[in-house]
Amino acid sequence: MATTSERPDETADVIVVGSGAAALTAAYTAAAGGLRTVVLEKTDHVGGTSAYSGAAIWLPGNPALLRAGVADTVEQGLEYFSAVVGDRTPADLQKAYVSTGPELVEFLERDPSVAFTHQPFPDYYDAPGRIDGGRAIFPEPLSAVRLAGRRAVLRPPIGVDQYGVDQDRETLVGGQALVARLLLALDATGLAELRTGVRMRSAIVRDGRAAGVVAETxxxxxxxxxxxxxxxxxxxxxxxDTLRQRHHGLPGASWTSSAPDSNTGDALAAALEVGAAIDLMDEAWWCPATLFPNGHAAFTLGLRGGVLVNAAGERFANESLPYDRLGHAMHEGQATGITHVPAWLVFDDRFDNLPAVTQPVPDPDAFRRAGLWRSAATLPELAELIDVPVDALDKTIARFNGFATTGVDEDFQRGKDPFDRFFGTGEGPNPCLVPVERAPFHAVQIVLGDLGTKGGVRTDGDGRALDTAGDPIPGLFAVGNAAASVAGHVYPGPGTPLGSGMVFGYRAALRLLSQPDDRSDRS
Structure with missing residues (x-):
């Protein structure tokens, strides 16, 4: 822990560590309210994992939803969220998140650079208050020309950044548009400074209060x-990897959807040094991920066909589940002693590529050369290639094909839920049940990826970091994935990570704005 026995090198009103959507929302709110704000980003690019995302933002009853004619209210959203999350996180924390969404969207859209629209994407659980068409809003696309000098610092899309694929970057969409719009709003305040290549090393504490940071550049x-x-x-x-093994018991640093070398727990370590309490360290925003030849793994969702099998050659879950729930099934299956990480996605030749949504799209030839895509003329041959019992795989596929004929998955109810059918494209009685019957047969390796970890600093409804006694640590806030998630062990709907991170970033800044100016005491 650093102290301030000497005068600090520089001063600001607010320091924000990180540059994803939660960080930029906090910084913009503070700067728009008149506070001199400095944003510190460890890497050379701005946007963090948010820049990779599809940018769904889950905020019930917000103005963008109402403009789109979606009949939703905060009360209905809170009913759903509370039913799904339960009492794993405090009720007042859940209420603070859900109830603030409309206010946040209204505030952000006052700036001409920020605009949102609704797109259908179902909530993930069958629970009271659910909306089958979903509550997710997304940033409007944006011309990259608008960014001017900021264009070079915006983190590229994941396909460009991690896999070296060519991609049109003239029109920014998804996370690219979200980060870009927040950057434009932040710059327009005239009170914010953004520094890249700066790593936080520790918190400065003075009289029991977080009073700044020690950083390195x-x-x-x-x-x-x-x-x-x-x-x-x-x-x-x-x-x-060390923290992943300690808290999850699994590898995963190279399989995460976060930017390499970015999120290594710096904020967590700094918070622990000043006595912060932590929670949910065994959790992440899990997802199945397609392992690529370069060792990275691409977030994979929306399976349109095929079955996932473990090392025993057996299905273990509804393959059309929302990605976090399917990721949990892989994680829990691994604990049985039967290998589920990796699993194999087995499908037939009616698909000319992976029957799922992933970015980038796999190159089958490159995958075959790397041993990540295996093909055979018969299922017994394929079973030998992926090292699963021949009889078990044959039985699994035969049983599944029977379900495809009847339209009812008797084992895992695939295709029963509206989320399942959102991605289904099959022509049989159940669009999610596509038989595996046309030779040659294929298997692609699937690992357990994530959209970031969920464990972090325990906070109150204003994002204030709490100590082990449950009291706020003066001057210290944690938001986004630096905080223990308000969603607990579940992922209620598309955009929960971004929505909650942005809400608590906003609420943290409002709390900072409401505090009296005490800089005269800090000379």
Whole structure:
């Protein structure tokens, strides 16, 4: 822990550590309210995992939903969220998240650079208050020309950044558009400074209060004092293999959807140093992921065909589940002693590529050369190639094909839920049940990826970091994946990570704005 026995090198009103959507929302709110704000980003690019995302934002009853004619209210959204999450997280925290969504969207859209629209994407659970068409809103696409000088620092899409694919970047969509719009709004305040290549090393504490940070850039350490407070929004610890093994018992640093070398738990370590309490360290925003030849793994969802089998050659879940639930099934299956990570997606030759949504799209030839895609003229031959029992795979496929004929998955109810059918394209009685019958047969390796970890600092409804006694640590806030998720062990709907991170970033900044200016006490 650093102290401030000497004058700090620099001062600001608010320091925000990180540059994803939660961080930029906090920074923009603070700066728009008149506070001198400095954003510190460890890497050379701005946007974090948010820049990779599809940018769904889950905020019940917000103005963009109402404009689209979606009949939704905060009360209905809270009913659903509470039913799904249960009492794993505090009720007042859940209420703070859900009830603030409309206010946040209204506030952000006051800036001409920020605009949202609704797109259908079902909620993930069959629970009271659910909306089958979903509550997700997305940023409107944006011309990259609007970014001007900021264009070079925007983190590229994941396909470009991690896999080297060519992609049109003239029109920004999804996470690219979200980060870009927040950057434009932040710059327009005239009170925010954004620094890249700066890594937080520790928190500065003065009289029991978080008063700034010790940071490093270009091999040199400096101190930056915060007159009002420090907002930790630097993501989780998904890029650190040691922490992954300690808390999850699984590998995964190279399989995460986060940018390599970005989220290594810096904010978590700093918060622990000053006595913060932590929670949900065994959790992540899980997802099946297609393992690529370069060792990275691409977030995979929306399976249109095929079956997932474990090392025993057996199905273990509804393959059309929302990605976090399917990821949990892989994680829980691994604990049985039967290998589920990796699993194999087995499908037939009616599909000319992976029957799922993934970015980038696999190159079958490159995958075959790497041993990640295996093909055979018969199922017994395929079973030998992927090292599963021949009789078991044959029985699994025969049983599944029978379900495809009747339209009813008697084992896992695939295709029963509206979310399942959102992606189904089959022509039989159940669009999610596509028989595996046309030779040659294929198997692609699927690992357990994530959209970031969920474990972090325990916080209150304003994003204030709590100590082990449950009391706020003065001056310290944690939002986004730096905080223990309000969603607990579940993923209620598309855009919960971004929605909750942005809400608590906004609420943290409002709390900072409401505090009296005490800089005269910090000379």
């Amino acid at each position: 270009g091999g040199k350490t400096f101190r930056l004092l915060a007159e009002r407070g420090v907002v930790l929004a630097a993501g989780g610890y998904e890029c650190d």
